[in-house]
Amino acid sequence: xxxxxxxxxxxxxxxxxxxxxxxxxxxxxxxxxxxxxxxxxxxxxxxxxxxxxxxxxxxxxxxxxxxxxxxxxxxxxxxxxxxxxxxxxxxxxxxxxxxxxxxxxxxxxxxxxxxxxxxxxxxxxxxxxxxxxxxxxxxxxx
Amino acid sequence: xxxxxxxxxxxxxxxxxxxxxxxxxxxxxxxxxxxxxxxxxxxxxxxxxxxxxxxxxxxxxxxxxxxxxxxxxxxxxxxxxxxxxxxxxxxxxxxx
Numbered sequence: 070x071x072x073x074x075x076x077x078x079x080x081x082x083x084x085x086x087x088x089x090x091x092x093x094x095x096x097x098x099x100x101x102x103x104x105x106x107x108x109x110x111x112x113x114x115x116x117x118x119x120x121x122x123x124x125x126x127x128x129x130x131x132x133x134x135x136x137x138x139x140x141x142x143x144x145x146x147x148x149x150x151x152x153x154x155x156x157x158x159x160x161x162x163x164x165x166x167x168x169x170x171x172x173x174x175x176x177x178x179x180x181x182x183x184x185x186x187x188x189x190x191x192x193x194x195x196x197x198x199x200x201x202x203x204x205x206x207x208x209x210x211x
Numbered sequence: 212x213x214x215x216x217x218x219x220x221x222x223x224x225x226x227x228x229x230x231x232x233x234x235x236x237x238x239x240x241x242x243x244x245x246x247x248x249x250x251x252x253x254x255x256x257x258x259x260x261x262x263x264x265x266x267x268x269x270x271x272x273x274x275x276x277x278x279x280x281x282x283x284x285x286x287x288x289x290x291x292x293x294x295x296x297x298x299x300x301x302x303x304x305x306x307x
Contacts, residue, residue, distance in 0.1 A: 102307050111306070112230065112231050113306070114228070114230055114280070114283070114299060114301070116283050117280055117283035117284075117299070120283050120284070121283075121285065142306060142307075153306075153307070154306070154307050174307060177306060177307050178304070178305075178306065178307040179303075179304065180285060180304070181304060181306050181307075182230065182280070182285075182299075182301060182304050182306075183304055183305065183306025183307070184230065184231035184232070184301070184302065184304060184305050184306070185305045185306070186231070195231060195232045195302065195305075196305045197303075197305070198276070198302070198303030198304065198305050202307075
């Protein structure tokens with residue numbers, strides 16, 4: 070298991086290769102979030118971010134068979150097309166890997182203390198939280 | 212967590228942090244605060260800060276969606292606090 074909050078970029082292949090040492094793993098699901106259109110600065114709550122992400126990973130482990138998991142979230146200034154977040158989940162079978170990966174992203178969106186500030190031509194603008202993200206996280210509770 | 216059993220004790224000291232738009236509107240990232248007796252929950256701290264008026268009343272107003280954490284755990288408004296706690300107020304998160 071690996072959780073990292075960092076300014077540096079990451080490499081998907083490197084992270085996934087690290088999983089392929091365990092012959093019990095038969096499925097690896099990954100998600101990469103990238104910056105859409107507008108440059109931004111990602112602020113976070115140092116100290117809490119890692120703790121929040123680790124808690125989310127533990128919840129996923131309690132629900133699905135997760136043999137390995139990597140979550141990387143960047144902060145600081147980011148440009149369009151830059152990578153923001155990686156979630157990679159390794160399981161014996163694809164059902165658990167897909168579900169746990171989506172669950173971790175949905176929870177991260179509503180529980181991990183990151184805030185995006187877009188740098189537009191008209192000036193800076195804090196991104197508003199979206200109700201659809203709350204709904205996405207809530208469906209795992211039913 | 213902090214060894215203080217008596218949360219109603221007067222003069223309870225806590226650290227308060229502000230993030231993102233809340234930090235910018237208040238013009239403050241962090242402060243050490245001595246709470247009056249009886250201020251023992253996250254929402255009571257928020258109400259106490261509102262009494263400063265001006266940007267404090269506005270930014271922490273009851274109609275504003277503000278999230279809170281105590282000692283780096285996201286909590287509900289009714290969460291109790293103890294001396295030495297680190298309380299954080301911030302807008303709904305937008306990572307990922």
